[in-house]
Amino acid sequence: MSAHSTTGTMSEMSAVRRDDQARLIMARCDELASHSSMDGGIERVYLSPEHAQVDALAAQWMAEAGLATWRDASGSRVGRLEGDRPGLPALILGSHLDTVPDAGRYDGILGVLLEIEVARRIGASGARLPFALETYAFHEEEGVRFGATLLCSRALAGTWNDDLWQLHDAQGVSLRQAFSDFGLCPERIGEAAKKPAEVIGYLEAHIEQGPALEAAGLPLGVVTSIAGARRFEITITGEARHAGGTPYPRRRDALVGAAEAVAAVERIGQQQDVIATVGQLRVEPGAVNIVPGEAVFSLDLRAETDEARDRAWDLIHEEFEAICRRRGLTLDINQIHQAHGVGCAPALMDAIGAGITQATAATEPPMRMWSRAGHDAMAVADLCEVAMLFVRCHDGISHAPDESVLTEDVAVALDAYEAAIWQVAEHYRRRQGA
Known part of the structure; x- marks a missing residue:
């Protein structure tokens, strides 16, 4: 030119x-x-x-x-x-x-x-x-x-x-x-x-x-x-029971487990300097007087490099499993999107x-x-x-x-x-x- x-x-x-x-x-x-x-x-x-x-x-x-x-x-x-x-x-x-x-x-x-x-x-x-x-x-x-x-x-x-x-x-x-x-x-x-x-x-x-x-x-x-982003749908399953009649030691509250998991996402995201976001959360059965039996939430994970993003996911995944073991919950993970x-x-x-x-x-x-x-x-x-x-x-x-x-x-x-x-x-x- x-x-x-x-x-x-x-x-x-x-x-x-x-x-x-x-x-x-x-x-x-x-x-x-x-x-x-x-x-x-x-x-x-x-x-x-x-x-x-x-x-x-x-x-x-x-x-x-x-x-x-x-x-x-x-x-x-x-x-x-x-x-x-x-x-x-x-x-x-x-x-x-x-x-x-x-x-x-x-x-x-x-x-x-x-x-x-x-x-x-x-x-x-x-x-x-x-x-x-x-x-x-x-x-x-x-x-x-x-x-x-x-x-x-x-x-x-x-x-x-x-x-x-x-x-x-x-x-x-x-x-x-x-x-x-x-x-x-x-x-x-x-x-x-x-x-x-x-x-x-x-x-x-x-x-x-x-x-x-x-x-x-x-x-x-x-x-x-x-x-590059990875997106997941996370399902935590517990047991739906009457809120009034179920004492705390008997509860397997999926929403409380999900809340702890969401807090872990933010903590690990900040520690690892990656972007980790939960933008959706759905609870079943969803009634005011029922211990939640299922919680489904999204996770959007992205970072400057794929390696940093994937390291953060490994830590988040480990934390999810530990939370569910401790609370007697089951964990199901569905990756719905991945882009390099x-x-x-x-x-x-x-x-x-x-x-x-x-x-x-x-x-x-x-x-x-x-x-x-x-x-x-x-x-x-x-x-x-x-x-x-x-x-x-x-x-x-x-x-x-x-x-x-x-x-x-x-x-x-x-x-x-x-x-x-x-x-x-x-x-x-x-x-x-x-």
Whole structure:
């Protein structure tokens, strides 16, 4: 990449124009928030009417940005800007438009809108990249409807598992039926996959979903790795008996055992410096005057490395067994999800870091951090090298209506994202010997 390609395109984009783009992105986040299946809040799930509505908007905005656009076989919206010549491998920019229930308006959504506006900038610059640029608006990153995460990005990476067709939503609709109802063909899902030779890398912009950037007074950060999670359903079984007639020595109280287990999860998580969360708890029979006979709770476990996460699980598992032995309870463990952690590619991280430095005129290296949340980049890593740009969010709040970002941070993120792409282009040209 020549000096003109890096700084010339950036200088041609005035601060006023950049700020206009940032305000446009914020307004579009608000517009997307109006497409929801939930009264008084935001919820959009995979292959729903709301999915179709925001897909249509993404198609419109990608086309307006000068991109050729289509919907792939998984339901993702894709845009493409050609490089020096048609048919070149692509640098993929991606994020997601689906949400959790009662969501904020920036998780995933901000990344999709940033990639569209960055592609618009590059297309309007007059300079051409040595590769194509593709923008992806994924769905079912969150796993809300069918309980399986990263479905569209897994389809892109070619790791779709046909067992997924057996999944059903809460209404009993199978994934296969939902595909057909949406106008997609289950038998063509393989067409969503890219070949490694068709891709040079993947970049994703996302809100941090944590407080580190705000605490440091920084708008942007470089992601070093993405935590792999293990999720369990834990069942502790005792004996349901009359609360009034059963003395303490005779009780096998499943809820008291579960409460002790939950406290152990927090203690071990803190001691081992991993993230261990119990987010669900169900008690049976659930009557006020019955000693609980069964307690079922979730465990979400994640860490900077898979090794640290798995060491913590071994300790937690041992503690669960000890609690149940001591209290005369039985323990059943069902692992319902496992995802390996993903390290970001050094060259792509360096490109994002250089982009942040250029956009912020910082004299110190940008903050580097590991992502405690999962992202589409985890699935795409099975296809190609990945890296991520984090954008500050207020108080680290995410997956909640109070999710918030600053317009000025969005403006800086636009500059950094574009500069990172030109840095990737420079590295790619050198590697190709051009």
